[in-house]
Amino acid sequence: MPPIVAVVAHRKKSLGAGLDALRVLLAEQDVGDVLWHEVSKSRKAGKKVRKALDAGAELVFVWGGDGMVQRCADALAGSGVPMAILPAGTANLFAANLGIPADLEGAVRIGFHGRREKLDLGVLNGEHFAVMAGAGFEAEMIADVDGRAKRRFGKLSYFRAAVRHVGGPRVPMKIKLDGATWFEGRASCLLLGNVSTIAAGVEAFDDARPDDGWLEVGLTTAQGPVQWARVLARMATGRSDGSPLVRVSRARKVSARFGRPLRFELDGGERGHTTRFKAEVAAGALTVCLPDD
Numbered sequence: 586m587p588p589i590v591a592v593v594a595h596r597k598k599s600l601g602a603g604l605d606a607l608r609v610l611l612a613e614q615d616v617g618d619v620l621w622h623e624v625s626k627s628r629k630a631g632k633k634v635r636k637a638l639d640a641g642a643e644l645v646f647v648w649g650g651d652g653m654v655q656r657c658a659d660a661l662a663g664s665g666v667p668m669a670i671l672p673a674g675t676a677n678l679f680a681a682n683l684g685i686p687a688d689l690e691g692a693v694r695i696g697f698h699g700r701r702e703k704l705d706l707g708v709l710n711g712e713h714f715a716v717m718a719g720a721g722f723e724a725e726m727i728a729d730v731d732g733r734a735k736r737r738f739g740k741l742s743y744f745r746a747a748v749r750h751v752g753g754p755r756v757p758m759k760i761k762l763d764g765a766t767w768f769e770g771r772a773s774c775l776l777l778g779n780v781s782t783i784a785a786g787v788e789a790f791d792d793a794r795p796d797d798g799w800l801e802v803g804l805t806t807a808q809g810p811v812q813w814a815r816v817l818a819r820m821a822t823g824r825s826d827g828s829p830l831v832r833v834s835r836a837r838k839v840s841a842r843f844g845r846p847l848r849f850e851l852d853g854g855e856r857g858h859t860t861r862f863k864a865e866v867a868a869g870a871l872t873v874c875l876p877d878d
Contacts, residue, residue, distance in 0.1 A: 587617035591637035593630050593657055594648035596623040600673035601689030607648070607671070610693045627652035627854070634660035642666060644874075646696055650674015651716055655852035659713040662706055662870040669696025669874040676853060679715045682780040682795070684876050696874045703869035704795045707779050709851060710863055713870065715795075717783045720841075720849040720862060722753055722774040722805070728848060728855045755808050757844030762836035768804055775841055776803040777864055790833065798868040799835040806830050839864040 590611065594604055604623075611619055620640055622633035627649060634657050637645060647657045648671040661668055672680035672687045685692055706713040719727075755771035776783075778801035781793040790801035807816045807830045819828040839862060846858035 587615050588643040589618050589620065589641050590614075590616045591620040591622065591634075591640075591642035591645045592648065593622045593624070593633045593637065593645060593653070594671075595627060595630070595650070595653050595673065596625060598649045598653070598673035600648065600671055600687065600692075604648070606689060607646075607693070610690065611646075614697055627656050630656040631660040638664055638666060644669060644696065646671055646693075648673050650676050651678050651852045652854045654679050655714055655716075655854060658706060658715050658871050661872075662713045662867060665872055667696075667701050667872045667874050669693075669699075671696075678717075678783060679780065679852070682716070682782055683873065686876075695876055699874045699876055700878075701872055702796065702875050704871050704873050705779055705798060706867045706870045707777055707800050708865050708867050709777065709849075710859065710861075712851060712856075713867060714777075714779065714851040715871070716780055716852045717776060717778045717789075718849065718851045718862075718864065719774065719776040720843065720847040720859070721756065721772070722807075723776055724848040724850040724855070725753060727850050727853055753808075755806060756847060758804075758841060760802075760804065760839070760841045762802060762834060763838050767802075767834060767836075768832060770806070772804050772806050773808055774803075774805045775862065777801065777839060777862075778803065779866075796869070798866060799837065800839060800864060800866045802834045802836055802839055804832045837866050 620637045620642055624630050630653055644667050646669045647653055654670060670680045670685050671692045672685060706715055707718060709718045755773045758772050760768040778790040778793050779795050781788050781790050783789045789803055793801045805816055812830055816828050816830050841862035843860050846860050849856055849859050
């Protein structure tokens with residue numbers, strides 16, 4: 586029997602000739618029913634994915650950026666149903682890390698004919714993420730960059746936002762990795778990663794792989810323009826763990842307590858403020874359609 590295919594699309598995002606072209610490309614494949622769902626905001630996508638799964642979807646195409654991918658991955662985690670990413674967002678970090686092109690025909694081809702791999706997800710405070718999660722400076726920077734700025738300035742928009750937040754305070758933090766205290770002191774940013782390249786194309790975690798069963802953990806104590814310039818320059822030109830202002834490790838479970846509420850984010854989506862992080866890796870939780878080696 587032909588597979589039942591679902592499309593969950595952010596209607597405000599664009600790729601190639603658009604959603605009408607996607608309908609044509611799907612019609613050219615040997616598929617059964619196509620379950621079509623469009624949303625105006627990424628936070629509505631998870632409900633549509635669950636509806637598609639209840640209807641028997643065997644392959645889910647996700648049209649959008651990292652916010653859409655994160656919401657859909659959260660709903661697909663543990664289901665075994667493959668996700669095919671159609672990178673239609675302003676930032677497509679997960680797709681870029683996996684080698685999925687911002688090309689509609691190529692991405693559809695990968696969805697139907699690429700290899701299926703089980704990849705890790707992170708879980709922070711009960712919600713899955715695919716790329717990264719952070720608190721402090723990095724989350725403030727991301728919250729300061731809206732979609733219009735990203736479309737207009739690209740990577741430069743992140744650096745413009747970073748300049749506005751380099752004067753932020755260091756906050757008391759106590760961080761445990763797999764139950765053992767790893768850091769206790771004042772820091773300006775805590776970052777968890779599932780892949781190597783994060784916002785603005787910075788390779789924050791040089792050795793990260795989304796199938797290694799680990800969460801990458803990064804922390805910086807930088808404060809002020811001079812120290813942050815040193816950290817960002819180091820990350821852009823060499824190994825991030827070479828800076829004396831940066832600590833990098835990995836763990837399967839991470840817990841953190843902050844001395845005051847910090848803004849935090851998952852895959853570029855702001856989630857408010859928190860005084861605690863409780864995170865773990867969900868190894869092999871998401872099946873993804875990937876390019877052939």
